[in-house]
Amino acid sequence: xxxxxxxxxTVAGVEVSGDHWIGGRRVASPERFDDVSPIDEQxxxxxxxxxxxxxxxxVAAAKAAFPAWAATPPAERARLLHRIADLVxxxxxxxxxxxxxxxxxxxxxxxxxxxxxxxxxxxxxADYLVNDLHHPEFETRxxxxxxxxxxSGVAVLITPWNAPLMLATWKIAPALASGCTVVLKPxxxxxxxxxxxxxxxxDAGLPAxxxxxxxxxxxxxxxxxxxxxxxxxxxxxxxxxxxRLIARSAAANLTPCSFELGGKxxxxxxxxxxxxxxxxxxxxxxxxxxxxxxxxxxLLVQDSIRDEFLxxxxxxxxxxxxxxxxxxxxxxxxxxxxxxxxxxxxxVQRAIADGARAVIGGGPDVDLGGLFYRPTLFVDAQPGSEIxxxxxxxPVLTLQTFSTEEEAVAMANGTEFGLAGVLxxxxxxxxxxxxxxxxxxxxxxxxxxxxxxxxxFGGSRHSGVGREGGTWSFxxxxxxKNTCTNQDRWTTGR
Ligand code: ADP
Numbered sequence: 235x236x237x238x239x240x241x242x243x244t245v246a247g248v249e250v251s252g253d254h255w256i257g258g259r260r261v262a263s264p265e266r267f268d269d270v271s272p273i274d275e276q277x278x279x280x281x282x283x284x285x286x287x288x289x290x291x292x293v294a295a296a297k298a299a300f301p302a303w304a305a306t307p308p309a310e311r312a313r314l315l316h317r318i319a320d321l322v323x324x325x326x327x328x329x330x331x332x333x334x335x336x337x338x339x340x341x342x343x344x345x346x347x348x349x350x351x352x353x354x355x356x357x358x359x360a361d362y363l364v365n366d367l368h369h370p371e372f373e374t375r376x377x378x379x380x381x382x383x384x385x386s387g388v389a390v391l392i393t394p395w396n397a398p399l400m401l402a403t404w405k406i407a408p409a410l411a412s413g414c415t416v417v418l419k420p421x422x423x424x425x426x427x428x429x430x431x432x433x434x435x436x437d438a439g440l441p442a443x444x445x446x447x448x449x450x451x452x453x454x455x456x457x458x459x460x461x462x463x464x465x466x467x468x469x470x471x472x473x474x475x476x477x478r479l480i481a482r483s484a485a486a487n488l489t490p491c492s493f494e495l496g497g498k499x500x501x502x503x504x505x506x507x508x509x510x511x512x513x514x515x516x517x518x519x520x521x522x523x524x525x526x527x528x529x530x531x532x533l534l535v536q537d538s539i540r541d542e543f544l545x546x547x548x549x550x551x552x553x554x555x556x557x558x559x560x561x562x563x564x565x566x567x568x569x570x571x572x573x574x575x576x577x578x579x580x581x582v583q584r585a586i587a588d589g590a591r592a593v594i595g596g597g598p599d600v601d602l603g604g605l606f607y608r609p610t611l612f613v614d615a616q617p618g619s620e621i622x623x624x625x626x627x628x629p630v631l632t633l634q635t636f637s638t639e640e641e642a643v644a645m646a647n648g649t650e651f652g653l654a655g656v657l658x659x660x661x662x663x664x665x666x667x668x669x670x671x672x673x674x675x676x677x678x679x680x681x682x683x684x685x686x687x688x689x690x691f692g693g694s695r696h697s698g699v700g701r702e703g704g705t706w707s708f709x710x711x712x713x714x715k716n717t718c719t720n721q722d723r724w725t726t727g728r
Contacts, residue, residue: 392459
């Protein structure tokens with residue numbers, strides 16, 4: 235590592251360090267990369283481009299801080315996490331505008347929903363540690379069994395750009411609550427709020443080395459982190475190909491991995507469903523410009539209501555306002571980068587060439603600039619075609635019809651994914667029958683996106699490995715231990 239000069243950026247009026255946060259201090263790399271805003275494709279920050287040296291330094295700092303943090307009483311760990319949450323709330327507007335400038339997601343969502351939930355992530359896992367993580371005890375022929383959750387060591391967290399701070403703190407909060415120390419590698423497209431969070435942890439009084447941030451490209455710094463023998467856990471949210479690389483790298487040390495990956499989730503609408511609600515929820519699948527892993531992007535509509543559903547969907551979707559995500563009246567902002575928009579457009583153009591018909595959308599909105607992809611709905615896609623089976627991660631939905639429950643289930647389960655399912659029906663028996671047959675980590679019935687951190691979250695099949703939330707998070711970050719004691723052999727009193 236070098237002693238290269240540190241670099242401070244001013245983003246939307248907020249000072250954001252462009253450097254790593256390792257062992258409680260800022261560290262610069264000799265090489266840097268530009269961070270570009272998707273709103274206008276302007277460079278907004280210069281970021282240290284980490285590599286193996288910075289990865290090793292961060293893991294070493296986290297390893298050195300681990301024994302003391304693991305030995306810190308749970309109530310004290312919880313107090314510090316609540317203090318972090320307080321500071322997130324105090325700086326909520328700064329975090330919101332910096333995130334919007336960095337990834338193009340709506341300022342309205344960041345202010346009202348996302349950043350308050352970032353604070354809640356810390357509060358929830360702090361409280362869960364103290365109040366809800368029960369340590370079961372039971373007797374076996376006079377022996378006492380006691381289950382405990384021992385922190386495992388250094389957790390490497392690798393996170394994506396679609397909801398940067400939200401998704402990172404789903405991992406950071408339980409890892410820290412567990413007593414693990416953390417090395418976070420945010421996505422290179424969206425490095426900024428992770429850097430602000432590093433400042434917040436320092437201001438909250440978190441000891442040096444407990445939380446570290448290494449910036450850089452996945453294949454450079456990410457790969458060095460996942461292959462480090464001093465790492466006890468790897469939690470990753472991102473794409474299936476990257477998960478394969480991480481699993482391969484982690485295999486050398488048998489490091490346990492938690493993966494939250496892509497989806498191609500179905501939204502099934504039966505003729506007996508509340509049509510208003512189904513249409514409103516279907517249009518909501520364009521949220522975050524379609525960059526939501528959970529989105530129900532395959533609309534499967536019972537044939538008898540197809541025409542009415544389609545007409546109402548098109549009417550409602552056409553009223554969405556696309557534009558500057560900093561404008562609080564905007565419904566859809568830009569996609570994250572030019573490279574990503576080109577990828578989305580590739581899917582769309584191949585679908586059209588394959589015979590699918592775009593009822594709305596079908597290309598970027600050139601008047602707004604390059605990165606605003608118009609909300610798109612395809613009908614008449616060929617069964618088995620790419621647009622029906624692969625994750626686009628943009629504002630692109632497809633509509634297909636079915637006639638029977640069996641057909642709906644077969645279509646819904648007909649991809650390699652199993653992240654979420656959305657089911658609209660007025661019949662509770664049907665909901666139970668169909669729901670039981672769907673392969674999905676999360677199933678929403680007559681609703682969408684309701685999330686409670688007590689619930690398990692994750693994907694089946696290629697959508698993921700493991701679950702996050704509540705006890706599932708603690709199970710992952712900890713070495714769960716059972717102590718079996720013969721109670722009759724004590725030779726001294728307590
Ligand atoms: P996307 O294709 O949506 O950008 P990725 O899976 O490539 O998703 O990226 C998600 C995260 O994984 C980012 O933080 C990225 O830097 C990181 N990453 C990419 N490649 C690797 C790798 N080989 N090893 C570790 N992390 C990686």
